[in-house]
Amino acid sequence: MTIGSSYPVGRSTPGPPPARPLPTARVAVPLGLRLLVAALCCLVALALTAAVFVRTYPGQWLDGLLLPRAERGGGYEQETALVGPAKTVLATFGNPTLLAALLGAVLLVGVLRRRLVAGVVGVGLVVGTVLTAGAVKSALPRPDLQLESSTTHNSFPSGHVAAATALLLAFMLVLPGWARRWGAVPxxxxxxxxxxxxxxxxxxxxxxxxxxVLLGVALFCLAAAALAGPRGDREAGRGPDGGSLWRGLAEVAVGLVALVWAVVVVVPGLAASVQRGALVAIVVAGGSTMLLVGSVVFLVRSADFVVPRRARRGGRRSSTDFQKIS
Known part of the structure; x- marks a missing residue:
């Protein structure tokens, strides 16, 4: 009787299959860095726009071609029935009481969502944008290039448009992610x-x-980058689930409906009321605004602009932080 192991001698025992190497995780670019890159791109585009349209003959000529000077009075007011409503819109938006109420709303939303620092930064964004636009407008010379349709009066960039852009994006700092996406289009x-x-x-x-528009978006990216700091997008690594997929489809559907409505209703009305050059300028300006605002809102779609406790306390850790570490 042979006494020994029942396992075959000289043969290797079967073991578990070799482990497959884990897929290399994609390193997410921090949100602050992405916002800084976006701000740099907007500032470069702003400088190029000023250099081409303000300082060169073709740029001034193109501005005059899109919005020619009126035959009477020498101004740029367009010969259309929309001049009255346009002045009403500008007077309403320029009302100091309305602007103060909107800035107060930014602060109020920040307080209600416990994002007071973000609310203060949003108000500072609007004020800083207005001051920067005025400083650039005063400092940037507009040379006389002997164009009949141009003047040496510099109005670059528009303070009204910069303030409106900054005000809209200030709300993006204090609103939750879902509200940002729904509020970006209107x-x-x-x-x-x-x-x-x-x-x-x-x-x-x-x-x-x-x-x-470029000025307002650039300063917003700088302000949002300062709030985000070195932290990344908290939802950058998450895959799309069913709820987010349906929500995204609903948002795209709403955007398409708004676009079709604008093409079918608004553009024909403008075409019948303004000249072709002004129509091209309005459509291109509106499309550029939608693209720029939509791009930066997409960047901060899931960011939660909360200042960490350690940053508020000058780098000292709280007892809660020590409990988490231990």
Whole structure:
């Protein structure tokens, strides 16, 4: 009788299959860095817009082609029945009481959502944008390039458009993610209306409007980057679930309905009321506003602009932080 192991001698025992290497995790770019890159792109575009439209002959000629000077009075006011409504829109938006109420609403939403620092930064964003637009407008010379349709008066960038853009984006700092996405489209439409009114009323050229939007978006990206700090987007690594998919489809559907309505209803009405150059300027300015605002709102779609306790206390950790570490 043979005494020994029942396992075969000289043969390796079967073991578990070799473990497969884990897929390399994609390193997410921090939100603050993405916002800084976006701000740099907007500032470069702002500088190029000023250099081309203000300092060069073709740029001034294109501004005059889109919004020609009126034959009477020498101003840029367009010959259309929309001049009256445009001036009403500008007067309403420029009302100090309304502006103070809107800034107060930014602070109120920040307090209710416990984002007071973000609310204060939002108010500072609007004030800083207005002051910056005025400083650039005063410091930037507009040379006389012997164009009949141009003047040496500089109006780049538009303070009204810059303020409207900054005000809309200030709310993006204090609103939750779902409200940002739903508020971006009507908010950008409101900015487009103010931009169109400045051109119809003859207050600003097309390049002024584009510069105002770029300035407001650039300063918002800087302010949002300062609030975000080194933290990344908290939802960057999450995959799409069923709820987010349906929500995204609903938002796209609403955007398409609004776009179709604008093409079918608004554009034909504008085409019958303004000249072709002004119509092109209004459509391009509105499209640019939608694109720029939509892009930065997409960047901060899931960001929660909360200042960490350690940042508020000058880098000292609270007892809660020590409990989490231990």
């Amino acid at each position: 908010g950008a439409a409101g900015v487009s209306v103010i931009a169109s009114a400045t051109m119809i009323a003859g207050w600003h050229r097309f390049s002024d409007v584009l510069g105002g």
